[in-house]
Amino acid sequence: MTNTEETDLLTIGGHTFTSRFILGSGKYSYDLIDAAVKHAKAQIITMALRRTTSDQENILNYIPKGVTILPNTSGSTTADEAIRTAHLARELSGSDFIKLEVVPDKKYLLPDNAETVKATEVLAKEGFIVMPYILPDLNTARELVNAGAATVMPLAAPIGTNKGLATKELIQILIDEIDVPVIVDAGIGRPSQAAEAMEMGADAIMANTSMATAKNIPLMAEAFKLGIEAGRKAYLAGPGRVIEHGAVASSPLTGVSK
Amino acid sequence: MVTVNGEEVAVAGTSIATLLTQRNAPVSNLAVELNGKIVPRSDFANVLLKENDKVEIISFVGGG
Numbered sequence: 183m184t185n186t187e188e189t190d191l192l193t194i195g196g197h198t199f200t201s202r203f204i205l206g207s208g209k210y211s212y213d214l215i216d217a218a219v220k221h222a223k224a225q226i227i228t229m230a231l232r233r234t235t236s237d238q239e240n241i242l243n244y245i246p247k248g249v250t251i252l253p254n255t256s257g258s259t260t261a262d263e264a265i266r267t268a269h270l271a272r273e274l275s276g277s278d279f280i281k282l283e284v285v286p287d288k289k290y291l292l293p294d295n296a297e298t299v300k301a302t303e304v305l306a307k308e309g310f311i312v313m314p315y316i317l318p319d320l321n322t323a324r325e326l327v328n329a330g331a332a333t334v335m336p337l338a339a340p341i342g343t344n345k346g347l348a349t350k351e352l353i354q355i356l357i358d359e360i361d362v363p364v365i366v367d368a369g370i371g372r373p374s375q376a377a378e379a380m381e382m383g384a385d386a387i388m389a390n391t392s393m394a395t396a397k398n399i400p401l402m403a404e405a406f407k408l409g410i411e412a413g414r415k416a417y418l419a420g421p422g423r424v425i426e427h428g429a430v431a432s433s434p435l436t437g438v439s440k
Numbered sequence: 441m442v443t444v445n446g447e448e449v450a451v452a453g454t455s456i457a458t459l460l461t462q463r464n465a466p467v468s469n470l471a472v473e474l475n476g477k478i479v480p481r482s483d484f485a486n487v488l489l490k491e492n493d494k495v496e497i498i499s500f501v502g503g504g
Binding site for chain 2 (some may be wrong): 206207208209210212215228229230231232233234236238240241242251253254256269270273274275341388390391
């Protein structure tokens, strides 16, 4: 199988991307967004919606041209609130992309899968490209696909924790069974963890805190890009098998000079 | 009084466009909701605010 950057495309709602890294823009200085996007080679960047304040900088002035804005519905605790936020997001961005987040829980910030399905049903009918953030659950993912979701975005660990692939087994089930792109979102703290998720067959990685809490944000963004690319290539290459007991020599066993 | 982003402001009788100018709001990065309904950008100059209206002015900010 030959797969070049040009032929190995990520397709979301009919839009194609060569990058498999979705970068968050929260919790770091807007001054660093441009460098982070460029080092990440990211083509999609997420944003939140909040009340306008008079002293606030306009984040749109810091976004490199040609980058797709993926608004999120963070702050929504019910399907209805998320639907309202999605409508405002479409008015702001002029595009149909929406990262659907319905999070009633304040301690672990875990999404409400049932409300997320409800909101997806409404928004997909309205023409949104719905990318729902979920607890990795096969039944929910199937309901979301039936409701018209463009992707599913299962969490690897609670958001902002940098804990890595705590839900690995459940994400693997989604990768194996769900036909829309599976984008691992939240909890990925290291490029090695991003690489592991991509090796498993995830279609893309979304990360924010792991960059925002690094000492050098653009450099960590580049490290993530390389990890994601390495994992993707390994997945396409088909990882070699594991020997549980014993060993298999990789050098010839005959002809050893004594 | 008109409630703008949760605060009472004496702007009844003025247009949404005037309100946005007064608040130095970033025109390229905002959406406006009046009493729960989105107001298209093209209507900002025409829509006058009334007593007890509720206005939400929303922008993109950094977020993951």
